[in-house]
Amino acid sequence: MTKDNIRRRRDDLPELYPRRGIAAWRLWLTLALGSILFFWGLDVLGFSLQRLASGSQRLGDVLLMMWPPQSKGQFWTYLNGIGQTLAMAFLGTLTASILAFVLCLFGARNIMPLGPVRFIVRRSSDVIRGLDSLIWAIFFVSIVGIGPFAGVLAIAINDMGVLTKLFAEALENTEKDQIKGVRSTGASRIQTIRFGVLPQVIPVLVANSLYFLESNVRSATILGVVGAGGIGFYLMDRMMISAWREVAFIVIMILFTVAVIDSLSRALRARLLGQTTISGR
């Protein structure tokens, strides 16, 4: 193939070659503007090589100070903290699930015919979801005082918002044929919901609640930061006084607990849903 041939084809099929001329300039300009924007953002956020370098050094120092992890005789205190964390997650998720189960009936199109009611339920759950559970925790600490109860309430409220939305969507995704089948037997509206809709969604709701239990164990570990009980209180306390070995010890306890809860919840989900493949292969 001659050079002329190649040149001719490059002219014939420009879309198969990198852009040239103005198009190439436009590409480079976009890239340049993009990177300027990117680095400007980094600057706004206070990134600098010098800060990263000196910070990494300090971080390395802290990590070295964490070794070896030690409980300093506080093991049972910490275990109690872990217990509180688990209790907060469990009660919070349970309460949230029950509340959301009631509320979702008012938020699903195929069950609640009144649009305004649906609108209020859905929007208020949006508003609740908009605030992190830590914000709710501060709020409840100032209502019921310092302690794990505030954490329970924070998790309950925050997850009620999330679960209501999820449950309502699950309800709306139910199969119409099964519902029609139940209605055709002469069942009332309530009976139709009880026998046509609920059997379809209960497994979904239970599986979702268990997922949230898992993630709540993680989020409950930090609610103590604002005084809402659990292991987070001790963690924050030890960090504030730079007791790094104890911090490492607590973090390891948290890692262990989360791993246990994850496998428990996976097993439970598999049993309740009658399938072992839910968490993948």
Add this chain to the structure above:
Amino acid sequence: MTDTATSDSMVSAEPLHRSQFRATWRAHRWQKARVSLTGVLVLVALIIFSARLGEVDLAHLWDRLPRLTSYFGRMVPNLAWETLWVDLAKWYWNGGKWLASLWQTVLIAVYATLFGAALAYIFSFLAARNLTPAPWIGIAARRTLEFARTVPELVFAVLFVFAFGIGPLAGVLAIALHSFGALGKLFGDVAENANLDEVKGVRSTGANWWQTMVYGATPQVLPDYLSYGLLRFEINVRAASVLGFVGAGGIGQDLYGAIKSFHHTDISAIALMLIAAVIAIDSLCSWLRGRVIGQEGLRAL
């Protein structure tokens, strides 16, 4: 067990006499009742135990309920129709500062998601059992991701504030690290489901591992990665909103200050801004996700 044996025969094709049916039915009912009774008992025991550990006190809550209403009452600003603009201006007296903090919060979430996702992208292929260059690399990658997603952002944030100083830098790094773990796990699951034929096709040409991942695996997983990344961004905006509690930047600092010093109308003003921003970002993301998936749907036809 005889119970199971009889309940098995219930579903068999043999005709059963009515009395027999009644007996099996009863046995079946009894067994079911026993199972659910145990379940309920365990649940109740768990609830009681957790309630004691969690110091649940409903009477106390009932006592404090008036506080809740008065708390909310004090959060409502004085707004009169005649002086609406003045009142609004009073309510949002520090609006400019809050808006800047809100912007910083969103920026923290954007950069943390970008960094976390970029790192998770690389690690997902290292961690996927079917794509990893070597089994021990896969195990190391999975353990790293597990660690990064189990330690809460706030813990990383405190550590990073200590190391890098107060400000959004610590926040970005903390959320990025946690997102890296969470996204790496999700991405890895997607990557493990990739069609290996396509990967093999690229590998057989003599492409190296990185090239094989970019050309053989990435095109398959990209839509799912984008969708998960957007979901993570939504989560990260919320996470960034509370980082200020420990000095890692964002609007959390202002909110925490307002709550601590009982500036009730400030709390409502900041919370409203935050909720509006979160809802706006959520709808933007779900629209984008819809576009990513929508294109898929069309192509699948």
Add this chain to the structure above:
Amino acid sequence: MSHPLSSMNTADATLNLRGVSRSFGNAKALDGITLSVRDGEMVAVLGRSGAGKSTLLNLINRLIDPTEGEIWCGERNVSQLRGRALLDWRRESAMIFQRFNLVSRLNVITNVLTGRLAHAPRLPKLIGRFTDHDRDVAIDALEALGMAEFALRRADELSGGQQQRVAIARALVQQPRIILADEPVASLDPVNSRAVMEALRHINQHRGITVLCNLHSVPLAREYCERAVALAKGKLVYDGPVSGLDDATLAVIYGSTDALAEAH
């Protein structure tokens, strides 16, 4: 003459397998295969499914490693290659698959360009920056197979026959010495099967590239290849001209007359 797609090396490229075995767990997929393929031959590899044909080609390309034995190409011990040398060998021994193995979400030209990934410069290719020369070669290959007009279509929008031609184009731009075709026509209808086999023969005859082609169908082997190699239960049971494939030989290869009927 320097055709852009012709093989670059002129050194001896005789392919030699010496007692090659491969086990998966306890199952022996290939058992002591000794085989020699001269430069420029077109060889059909016959056998029932599960006889080890795919394993053989995957071994030669080094997608998998032999448990025993050695593979040599000229003076090179292919079974010992590592790192860059291994990747270069994969480039030299291009593969074509039964299910085409194109990346379905990439367009045709990019799929063909993946055949250039082992050619320098490699780093810019990670972000899609192939050289203009790479693109020339890719378009050449597509034109040679009559697929240039589909260059910007997504691979999964094409028919099976079209996809296989794209796969052949990808193999060609690797500038290979050997093409290893693993059941290239098993997923295709008769018309497309012939087109693909014609293309392989054309490549063999005009570019001097050795072709090893796993085939299910004996008639296709008789028509397109001079030499046939047959496997049964992982062992080499026939090596000779296609004309030597009489009914008795076929019965050994395929085990029973039923399976034989299937092969026709």
